[in-house]
Amino acid sequence: MDKIVIFETYYNPIEASIVKERLIDSGIQCFLSDENTITINPLYNQALGGVKLHLFERDVEAAKSILQDEDVQIHLKEVTDAEEEAPVDVQSTEICPNCGSAHVGYVQATKKRFGIFTMIISLLLMVYPFSAKKTHHCFNCEYEF
Ligand SMILES: [Zn+2]
Known part of the structure; x- marks a missing residue:
């Protein structure tokens, strides 16, 4: 065997x-x-x-x-395809913009981190504002985007 x-x-x-x-x-x-x-x-x-x-x-x-x-x-x-990346893709395999790690999941946003901070980041990066309660979470540096 x-x-x-x-x-x-x-x-x-x-x-x-x-x-x-x-x-x-x-x-x-x-x-x-x-x-x-x-x-x-x-x-x-x-x-x-x-x-x-x-x-x-x-x-x-x-x-x-x-x-x-x-x-x-x-x-x-x-x-x-960076600009066409759909923010609602559950199967998404993103690279963390903070540390470059591919150990990133598309998960429920942590309440603490979701809010003003995320809004500012999305404005800075000129990406779609997050419409729902899910976010990409980096398991390497804990960054969410
Ligand atoms: Zn990271």
């Missing part, structure tokens, strides 16, 4: 799902664990250590190269 390993741990269940779908699309079998608990209550996230993505050990290298290709595509998209 092939060994199943933990490929990656995600603190954002949305990101974990995107990666999982991406790998499955590419023919790599994988599954998530601890996903439901975290989606229901994000506060459990830390205690459980995040959403774990499992796959066969033999697929690890293939999975890495698929996700690297994806990173390249995201960067290219960022350059060419």
Whole structure:
């Protein structure tokens, strides 16, 4: 039997799902664990250590190269389509404008950070004002945009 390993741990269940779908699309079998608990209550996230993505050990290298290709595509998209980026795209994979990390999720806005600060930033960056309660959240530096 092939060994199943933990490929990656995600603190954002949305990101974990995107990666999982991406790998499955590419023919790599994988599954998530601890996903439901975290989606229901994000506060459990830390205690459980995040959403774990499992796959066969033999697929690890293939999975890495698929996700690297994806990173390249995201960067290219960022350059060419930046102005057409729809702010309501749940599947969005953005790059953090603050630190450049791709570890960004499209999540419920934290009440504390949503408001004047976000409005000023969107005016400064000349992007669409945020219409709803969702925002991009950088898990690297905690920046929201
Ligand atoms: Zn960041």
